[in-house]
Amino acid sequence: MSLFGMRFDMRTPGFAPGTATQRYRAAVDMAAWADRLGFLIVVLSEHHGSADGYLPSPIPMASAMAARTENVRFVLSAMIAPFHDPIRLAEDLAVLDLLSGGRVDLVLANGYVQGEFEMFGVPMGERARRTTATLRTLKSAWTGEPFEFEGRTVQVLPTPVQPGGPSISLGGSVEASARRAARIADGFMPSTPEIWEFYVDECLKLGRPDPGPFMGGDTSVVHVAADVDEGWEQLAPYAMHEVNAYGAWSAAAGLDTQVGYALYEDPDELRASGRYRVLTPEQLVADITARGPFAFTMLHPMVGGLPPELAWRSLELIEHEVIPALR
Numbered sequence: 001m002s003l004f005g006m007r008f009d010m011r012t013p014g015f016a017p018g019t020a021t022q023r024y025r026a027a028v029d030m031a032a033w034a035d036r037l038g039f040l041i042v043v044l045s046e047h048h049g050s051a052d053g054y055l056p057s058p059i060p061m062a063s064a065m066a067a068r069t070e071n072v073r074f075v076l077s078a079m080i081a082p083f084h085d086p087i088r089l090a091e092d093l094a095v096l097d098l099l100s101g102g103r104v105d106l107v108l109a110n111g112y113v114q115g116e117f118e119m120f121g122v123p124m125g126e127r128a129r130r131t132t133a134t135l136r137t138l139k140s141a142w143t144g145e146p147f148e149f150e151g152r153t154v155q156v157l158p159t160p161v162q163p164g165g166p167s168i169s170l171g172g173s174v175e176a177s178a179r180r181a182a183r184i185a186d187g188f189m190p191s192t193p194e195i196w197e198f199y200v201d202e203c204l205k206l207g208r209p210d211p212g213p214f215m216g217g218d219t220s221v222v223h224v225a226a227d228v229d230e231g232w233e234q235l236a237p238y239a240m241h242e243v244n245a246y247g248a249w250s251a252a253a254g255l256d257t258q259v260g261y262a263l264y265e266d267p268d269e270l271r272a273s274g275r276y277r278v279l280t281p282e283q284l285v286a287d288i289t290a291r292g293p294f295a296f297t298m299l300h301p302m303v304g305g306l307p308p309e310l311a312w313r314s315l316e317l318i319e320h321e322v323i324p325a326l327r
Contacts, residue, residue, distance in 0.1 A: 002288050002326045003296040004318075006034045007043035010055040013241050016305035020053055026308035028064050030301055030315065035069035037319060041105075043075045043298070048083065048116045052245065052305065059092050066100035074100060077189060078109035078171040081131040083120045087149060089134065090141035090156045090165075097160035104162070107189045108135055109171035112253040128180070135168055135184060182206060190214070221276045221300045224284055224314040224322065231278040231314075236267040238304030239276040245304075276303075281321035288326060 008027045012020050031042050042065060044058035055061060062074040074096075079089075097104045110127035111117065117124045140147040141156035142165030148154075160166060169187035172178060175198045181188035182202035188211075190196050196214035203211055221239065225231025247263040264270040279287065288295045299318070301311035 001294060002323075003294055004034070004037070004039045005041040005043060005296065005298045006030065006039055007045065007298060007300050008055065008061070008302065009045040009047070010061075010302075011050070011052045011242065011245070011305050013052040013238075013305045015237065015241075017307050023302060023305075023308060024061075026311070027061070027302065028068055030311070031065040031072065032068040033315065033319075035072040037323060039072050040296075041073045041075050042069075043077050045077060046079050047113065048080075049119045050245075052241070059096055062104070063096055063099055066096065066103065069100075069103075071103075073103045073105060075105045075107065077107035077169075079106060080111040080116070081108040081134040082111055082122045082127050083116065084134065086134045086137035087141065087154055087156065090138050093138070093166060094142065094156065094158060094160045097162055097166055098158065100161075102161035104160075104166040105169070106138075106166045107169045107171045108185075110177070112173075113249050114252065128176075131170070132180070132184060135170070138165060138168060141165075178202065182208065187211075190216070215296070219298070220274055221303050222284065222297060223276070223278050223303070223306075224281055224317045225278055226280065226317065228278050228280060228283075232267075232271055234310055235276060235278055235303075235306065236271070238306040239270060240264060240267055240304070242304035243270060243275065281317050281325070284318070284322050285325045288322075 010023060010027065012023055034042060044061055045055060046058050047054040048056045058076045058079065062076065066074065093104065093106065108131055110131050114124065122130070137149060142160055144155070144157060144159040146153050146155045167186040169189050170177060170181035170185040171189045171191065172181065173191035173195065175195055178188055178190065178195045178198035179202040182199050183206065188196070188199040190199070193214045193216060200211055203209070223231055223235050243261060244263055246261040250261045251263065270276060288297060299315070301315055302308060
């Protein structure tokens with residue numbers, strides 16, 4: 001049984017055709033499509049003040065998708081905890097959990113883009129403390145009972161569908177974040193697989209169950225096309241935009257090697273890196289089959305601003321030529 005997920009960040013660079021409204025509506029339609037085909041998850045990410053319109057508000061986006069779906073789970077990965085009022089975040093997530101019937105999971109991260117901290121007036125040195133405080137506040141809030149918050153008694157109602165609220169994992173790119181996740185969170189989402197071992201080690205030291213091997217799998221972007229070279233020609237400007245946008249953020253934060261994004265000047269060099277792969281339906285079937293039962297494939301259909309019509313061509317090939325061949 002092969003498993004699929006889909007992610008959206010809603011980047012719309014200035015050279016991408018169409019409007020942001022068209023792209024947002026297409027994303028909701030694609031989530032409904034994924035739900036119909038039995039996908040496991042839809043992942044929504046968060047950044048702020050980005051010139052290409054990176055999604056700043058994943059909760060209303062997930063709410064729109066939840067209204068069009070029945071079974072797929074929504075993973076908000078990652079919400080940047082220092083930029084959110086914890087009480088209001090608890091309320092908004094509780095409502096989303098109710099709307100979706102308990103299909104919400106949350107990843108909290110510290111954030112790393114300097115301009116975003118300036119936008120919200122938050123000192124970067126307070127990142128870890130604010131993330132830890134937000135996690136603990138959400139857990140207290142979702143009990144439905146009164147609790148103390150910053151010197152006052154508060155109560156968050158209604159409560160989520162899921163007992164205790166959505167699961168909360170921590171994201172991170174360094175050993176300290178892995179060990180903090182083991183101590184206080186429900187799970188861990190590393191930026192790169194190499195730091196998973198620290199999470200496992202800390203879980204075992206604390207007497208928690210062994211979380212086993214990292215199941216995040218391949219993080220490359222897969223686009224399906226009948227003609228690989230033509231597909232790459234169409235994808236390349238959008239892949240270049242995404243990798244260099246992330247690469248610039250990561251390099252400015254000193255995280256380029258930790259989160260795996262480098263800067264590229266040559267599309268052919270990016271293609272050779274394997275981070276963005278254009279495959280025929282037959283090649284994707286062979287790739288998934290080679291990875292064995294329960295192989296997971298994450299799709300990023302409108303990556304870097306790829307127009308919805310090109311994204312749909314890829315998805316339709318997956319629906320009609322890839323998924324049937326895997327059954």
